[in-house]
Amino acid sequence: MRKIFDAQQIRNWDAYTIAQEPIASIDLMERASIAFTDRLLSLFSDKDFTIFCGKGNNGGDGLAIARMLVAMNRKVEVYVVDYSAQASPDFVVNYDRLTSLTTIHSIKTLKDFPVIGQNCVVVDAILGSGTNRPVEGILKDVIQEINQSKLPVISVDIASGLYVSQPIARGNTIIQPDYTLTFEAPKLAFLMPQNQLYVGEWECLPIGLSREYVQNTSTSFFWTDMVSLKKRAKFSHKGTFGHALLAVGSYGSIGAAVLSAKACLRSGVGLLTTYIPACGYEIMQSSVPEAMCQTDPAEKELSVCPDLEKYTVIGIGCGLGKSEKTKAFLNVLLRQVKSPLVLDADALNIMAEEADMLALIPAKSVLTPHPKELQRLIGTWENDFEKLEKVKVFSQKYNCIVLVKGMHTAVVLPNQEVHFNSTGNPGMATGGSGDVLTGIITALIAQGYSSEEAAIIGVFKHGEAGDIASQERGQMAMLPSDIIDKLRW
Ligand SMILES: NC(=O)C1=CN([C@@H]2O[C@H](COP(=O)(O)OP(=O)(O)OC[C@H]3O[C@@H](n4cnc5c(N)ncnc54)[C@H](OP(=O)(O)O)[C@@H]3O)[C@@H](O)[C@H]2O)[C@@H](O)CC1
Ligand SMILES: Nc1ncnc2c1ncn2[C@@H]1O[C@H](COP(=O)(O)OP(=O)(O)O)[C@@H](O)[C@H]1O
Numbered sequence: 001m002r003k004i005f006d007a008q009q010i011r012n013w014d015a016y017t018i019a020q021e022p023i024a025s026i027d028l029m030e031r032a033s034i035a036f037t038d039r040l041l042s043l044f045s046d047k048d049f050t051i052f053c054g055k056g057n058n059g060g061d062g063l064a065i066a067r068m069l070v071a072m073n074r075k076v077e078v079y080v081v082d083y084s085a086q087a088s089p090d091f092v093v094n095y096d097r098l099t100s101l102t103t104i105h106s107i108k109t110l111k112d113f114p115v116i117g118q119n120c121v122v123v124d125a126i127l128g129s130g131t132n133r134p135v136e137g138i139l140k141d142v143i144q145e146i147n148q149s150k151l152p153v154i155s156v157d158i159a160s161g162l163y164v165s166q167p168i169a170r171g172n173t174i175i176q177p178d179y180t181l182t183f184e185a186p187k188l189a190f191l192m193p194q195n196q197l198y199v200g201e202w203e204c205l206p207i208g209l210s211r212e213y214v215q216n217t218s219t220s221f222f223w224t225d226m227v228s229l230k231k232r233a234k235f236s237h238k239g240t241f242g243h244a245l246l247a248v249g250s251y252g253s254i255g256a257a258v259l260s261a262k263a264c265l266r267s268g269v270g271l272l273t274t275y276i277p278a279c280g281y282e283i284m285q286s287s288v289p290e291a292m293c294q295t296d297p298a299e300k301e302l303s304v305c306p307d308l309e310k311y312t313v314i315g316i317g318c319g320l321g322k323s324e325k326t327k328a329f330l331n332v333l334l335r336q337v338k339s340p341l342v343l344d345a346d347a348l349n350i351m352a353e354e355a356d357m358l359a360l361i362p363a364k365s366v367l368t369p370h371p372k373e374l375q376r377l378i379g380t381w382e383n384d385f386e387k388l389e390k391v392k393v394f395s396q397k398y399n400c401i402v403l404v405k406g407m408h409t410a411v412v413l414p415n416q417e418v419h420f421n422s423t424g425n426p427g428m429a430t431g432g433s434g435d436v437l438t439g440i441i442t443a444l445i446a447q448g449y450s451s452e453e454a455a456i457i458g459v460f461k462h463g464e465a466g467d468i469a470s471q472e473r474g475q476m477a478m479l480p481s482d483i484i485d486k487l488r489w
């Protein structure tokens with residue numbers, strides 16, 4: 001798990017490193033530029049480079065990168081966008097270091113914009129984490145020209161025009177890079193679905209910023225890039241790992257029930273009972289023989305709440321449907337249950353329609369809505385930052401863990417922490433992937449993980465299995481069943 005900092009914290013992190021390591025600011029810039037150049041050349045070994053620089057430290061990086069490429073006899077053209085009379089001190093130093101080695105062109109008006117060679121990669125070093133307002137004038141013109149160039153674009157630290165930790169307004173002009181190589185840590189902006197055009201593929205380049213600063217600085221945003229699991233004790237038995245109930249399925253959606261059950265069993269649960277409509281009995285018994293199966297008196301839907309006493313945790317919702325009988329079933333279940341639930345799909349849709357049911361959510365339940373289901377619960381949002389704020393309010397109000405599913409699923413905790421997931425791929429964007437996740441999280445809670453841990457670990461391992469499945473089958477061919485198949489614990 002890593003901390004994610006906002007723009008001000010990143011500035012402080014640089015300053016703290018400079019003061020405490022200690023290292024001169026210009027040398028830290030050199031370190032960053034070496035890291036960038038190394039990676040740039042491994043990505044584009046046979047390309048020429050056109051580098052556009054601003055006049056702050058991001059531009060300073062661009063000039064240093066240009067110098068390193070020139071020293072390696074690479075073909076480089078360097079342009080400084082002359083949008084301001086001010087330049088940062090480290091920009092000036094790097095300008096002086098480069099000026100005797102190559103021509104540094106200036107772009108004052110659009111007439112100065114070059115014709116870029118077709119073998120070129122464009123390096124965007126115009127604005128970095130200091131971007132604090134929409135670009136105008138020559139900056140805007142240059143960014144638009146670069147976006148129209150159709151050449152590969154790679155941004156230094158962050159796309160010029162994009163804010164590190166604030167929403168962008170509609171109509172802002174921003175570089176649309178193919179790649180972003182960012183320094184040290186992920187930026188909040190990269191994790192927001194609305195910014196996908198302005199990030200491209202991204203990776204972090206370590207530049208040795210202070211570890212001590214990370215330890216001493218608090219944040220509510222985290223990046224889950226690894227998880228740790230409890231070891232199973234040698235003398236453990238099936239009772240050690242809990243008894244889960246999955247209340248799932250309706251006529252036509254027994255597959256959802258089967259997927260959640262298989263995923264639960266593949267995630268270490270001690271015992272699993274599925275509670276399903278009568279029509280699903282043979283399907284469940286023959287496709288998931290490891291699960292016990294209890295059926296509802298109704299043929300096609302869940303209608304009567306079973307005895308819940310013996311279960312460690314209950315997962316509910318996958319393929320449930322929203323019939324009146326099922327709504328009544330859920331209402332009774334919510335009034336009887338004392339321990340946390342994992343609530344998915346139609347369980348959430350029913351609750352969104354019957355607002356008084358929300359007040360019945362047991363503390364520390366995990367809610368796993370996809371974007372549409374989330375909208376039914378919290379209403380619409382202006383931008384992804386506002387969405388997260390609304391989810392935080394909901395999570396605190398109902399003392400529950402809420403997932404914002406998608407690429408980089410966010411796990412929002414009642415203590416207001418937001419944990420973004422690093423695993424997963426668009427091959428998972430297919431019906432049934434969410435049912436698998438419900439089974440996984442239910443199994444983890446059954447084994448004694450807290451709801452918070454279960455949600456964070458479950459989302460990570462779900463995505464990890466999805467990544468293995470996509471490597472083997474490709475994103476288009478992979479199925480939710482493949483995600484289950486590739487779970488490794
Ligand atoms: N030693 C370090 O700290 C290290 C830093 N590193 C690098 O520094 C980068 C951050 O550099 P930076 O802070 O100088 O900001 P940068 O993004 O270059 O902007 C420059 C100035 O432009 C202005 N401005 C903002 N928006 C604007 C707009 N829309 N239109 C016009 N002007 C606008 C604004 O100044 P203002 O006008 O508000 O006074 C801003 O200060 C970072 O991304 C990384 O690449 C690495 O080398 C590692 C070591
Ligand atoms: N582009 C994507 N990248 C990574 N994961 C994704 C992507 N799209 C969807 N997923 C994951 O797949 C799952 C889909 O869940 P959901 O929409 O509820 O599926 P269903 O209800 O059909 O089972 C979620 O865990 C989500 O995070």
Ligand SMILES: [K+]
Pocket residue numbers: 058124125126127128155156157158159160
């Ligand atoms: K940039």
